[in-house]
Amino acid sequence: MWFENNSGFSNTLDRADDGPVMVGKNINKNAKNLTGFSSILASYLRSAISIQAMNIFPKFVHDGDIMTVEQFGKFLRETQRTDVTDSQVREKYNYRFGGAIHRYNFNTYLGGLSTNCALDPLRTKDVWQDMTQPLTRYSVNTARIESEADLTRALEDSSRAFLLNLKKNEEGVLCSGTCPLQTILESIQKNGFVTNSYPIVLCLSPAKTISLELMDELACIITKDFSSLLAKGLMFEGSIISDPKFSPAALRKKVLLLGYQSRLKPFVGCFVADMNRDGLGVRVTDVVEGTPAAKGGLSKDDWLTHINGEAIQNKQHLRERLAKFHLGEEFTLRKENLEDIKIVVGGIVDTDDKGASASLSNILFLKYTDGNSEKPWETQVLGGKTIQNSNLKRKDLDDHFALFYSEGISANLDHIGIATEMGVQFIDTGILQEAQMWAHGRFVDNGGSGYLIKSDSGMEGTVTATVEIIAGPQEIKGVALTKGRARVYGAGSARVDGSKFTFKGCNDATVTVIDCEFAQNGGSFSFSAAFPLALLRSGCRVLPLRQTGGPKDLGVPTPSAYCYIRRDV
Structure with a gap:
């Protein structure tokens, strides 16, 4: 009710x-x-x-x-x-x-x-941030899918990145944990964009545990029934980070696939013919749709005279110049009417590379890299050991992605803190309840969209607040708090004195988790609240909770506690 x-x-x-x-x-x-x-x-x-x-x-x-x-x-x-x-x-x-x-x-x-x-x-009911910035500028709410319960929770929490560890079960069904891949895709298609239209990223496990055979099967399943959901990778079209398509707003109701990709060969996507003599340039005979040439504005019968300011002698000369460019490199072509157009070199999957599935490589939107990344669609993989020794700074991840991957089922909270400070976009919280509460608290901001423009976690802490829990949830008759605990992720500190929680030296990136216990009829009910401290409002307020334990499940989506808040900035 x-x-x-x-x-x-x-x-x-x-x-x-x-x-x-x-x-x-x-x-x-x-x-x-x-x-x-x-x-x-x-x-x-x-x-x-x-x-x-x-x-x-x-x-x-x-x-x-x-x-x-x-x-x-x-x-x-x-x-x-x-x-x-x-x-x-x-x-x-x-x-x-x-x-x-x-x-x-x-x-x-x-x-x-x-x-x-x-x-x-x-800040919590509606999206208030600019959603047209490059995808790399956002933190993305990431959930690991090991069961159908994880999938349900991820969709309810508006998680926008699903980490999949694919393998076949005893019946030969391709699953992530125990959750069938078909169920994941059907749930996304049916429920993934009902209340939140921003894109969902399917992150294949970076642990390289999936065989080429399973990669091919995965590609077949996705392209057979769900191809309309997929966004085409920008590495194929030839794009730069400022491309309008490379933003959450432009990719609404789309699924972005992240995985290991076969080697790409530079590709432009047009055919040309020689003129009647050398030195006059070339004529465009065809332009392939969805290629860098088409994206740049080339059309059939265009007369091209210069490349990067150099006169085009013939099509062989043009081919030699194009062969020197690298994936993602920008160059200019001049038309007969002296109009210069810019084209970014795209890529085409090299089918001779057997390190990854060619069919899967063709439908990726983002790709993993083991080393340093330079292109906006490249995603650097960081594990528990590498993240502690990494020299990555927040500014380094403004133009490409990184994913922190927990090798076990539970993520280390210290590693999560390091990843957050670095500006890592995808942070795997594993299945540890405490880490999941942190993620819930962090992404309640910006209308719960699952996308949050990265804030500076290193900025000076200026927020001080006190939260006094006066009465527990209605469903347990508003009893008084019997026990409390508080944790701070990011800048700041917390102190608990009875029912009063005091936070000092926090900043806009600080996430707070409060654990509450209430005794009723001989039993003890446990709840947690997680939120950015910057979102708190002063006064007599109602704090949303999540039940984490007790004699029975209260069956309430959002229980809440009555509290008094004093905030100073």
């Missing part, structure tokens, strides 16, 4: 009074079942009356029953520390509350996750 998914506080009535009071004909007044709007409303009213932690209304209204516009403005400015004008206060008063604020709709508003979330909705 909406109430169960969005309420951030709970009633604390005795167990004998658990059921909502319902009025109406043929209704059992002691009914325990929560059904319909009346039950939801009854639960809200009981929460608003019974929770002492929510008793803010009288502080501003005193003995009155209705909060005035002026009193509401005072609450927003003094308690919530919201910078609002008088006209904005009145607008919220009229349109959010219907022109009258009483105790019940005020507490409903204050305790709702959708109306009073602790994390800035301007």
